[in-house]
Amino acid sequence: MQDSEFRYLQEFLLRKIGLSLSDDKKYLIKSRASRLLREHNLSDVNALAREIRKNENGTLAHQLLDLMTTNETLFFRDQYPFDALRDLIFPELTHAKGRHGKIRIWSAASSTGQEACSIAMTASESVPEPSRVHILGTDFSAKAVEYAKAGNYSQMEVQRGLPIKQLVRFFNQEGNRWLVRPELKEMMTFDHANLVEDSLAGKVRRHGPFDVVFCRNVLIYFTPEERTKVIDRIARCMHKGGYFISGATETPEGRFSRWEQVLYKNKRLWKLL
Ligand SMILES: C[S@@+](CC[C@H](N)C(=O)[O-])C[C@H]1O[C@@H](n2cnc3c(N)ncnc32)[C@H](O)[C@@H]1O
Structure with missing residues (x-):
């Protein structure tokens, strides 16, 4: 992923859901977004970033934000x-x-x-x-x-x-x-x-x-x-x-x-x- 597109997605995630992704987390975006690339016929994560830039409130943007959340939980966690x-x-x-x-x-x-x-x-x-x-x-x-x-x-x-x-x-x-x-x-x-x-x-x-x-x-x-x-x-x-x-x-x-x-x-x- 190009640095400029990664920087943009880092800033987008921080602004929209407060997710603070460190510089070594490029892989996390790549792995979580892979399904979206197929679904929206996008060649790679750079193309995904460009599409999101065009419409930050669209379905694609929301799907990425949702995929970047970590939903790990369990019953009576910590008791x-x-x-x-x-x-x-x-x-x-x-x-x-x-x-x-x-x-x-x-x-x-x-x-x-x-x-x-x-x-x-x-x-x-x-x-x-x-x-x-x-x-x-x-x-x-x-x-x-x-x-x-x-x-x-x-x-x-x-x-x-x-x-x-x-x-x-x-x-x-x-x-x-x-x-x-x-x-x-x-x-x-x-x-x-x-x-x-x-x-x-x-x-x-x-x-x-x-x-x-x-x-x-x-x-x-x-x-x-x-x-x-x-x-x-x-x-x-x-x-x-x-x-x-x-x-x-x-x-x-x-x-x-x-x-x-x-x-x-x-x-x-x-x-x-
Ligand atoms: C690890 S889970 C914790 C669930 C539960 N509270 C627990 O402790 O088991 C974190 C949750 O925070 C949600 N989350 C992350 N950023 C959020 C935000 N900006 N606003 C609301 N929920 C958010 C995620 O979608 C995820 O479901």
Whole structure:
């Protein structure tokens, strides 16, 4: 790939989805875009870059952005956030809101939905009236959002992190697929949202303000500057005192928002001040 075209795609990915690709990642664009070249009859990645330049909001551009996202996820990833919900956060919110107030949770990079499902299962098992828990899952990847909406997982996917007890309680088996049961599905809404767009708050407003935000394993893809902006955007969508749950190694550092660290079993959670 020519350096000029690589530089353009690097800048395009950074501007559109905050993806910060280092100079040694040419191969990543080449390997992820290979399907697109065939599909759109393009000779090589240079031709792809030229087409995208002509129409940055077209289908081809969107397809490339979607392909460049990393959607790796699993049920009950890291376990401690879901234990913290059960032992600390849900009891605190139930007490603060009384028995009937709504509890709003946002999975802010929900990928194919396993994180939102894990939150819903935890709520079903530990909140007296789980129907008052509303979970919004959003992601940039349209493909991931559609998958999450369908709630239809393979054997391999449910074997990643989902205990058998929850599998039989919350999923129906159809052939070799596992379908999320309606009572769990009703607690979740999935939609497309881009964390690096200033319109983010408007996009999720009708589902918030949120008591808890999960934003895990996505901040690592952004530059430090973009990370700060994303944190501030998310903070604007939360209640004061709301919990922010990041990936195990990620820290919310906003320019305007302030966070207090809360330790749960030696793991860090964050509260919006
Ligand atoms: C590695 S997955 C993490 C999924 C889940 N939070 C977890 O921890 O298992 C990262 C997700 O972030 C999404 N993502 C990347 N950039 C994004 C952006 N600018 N806005 C919204 N979602 C984004 C990707 O599409 C991907 O599904």
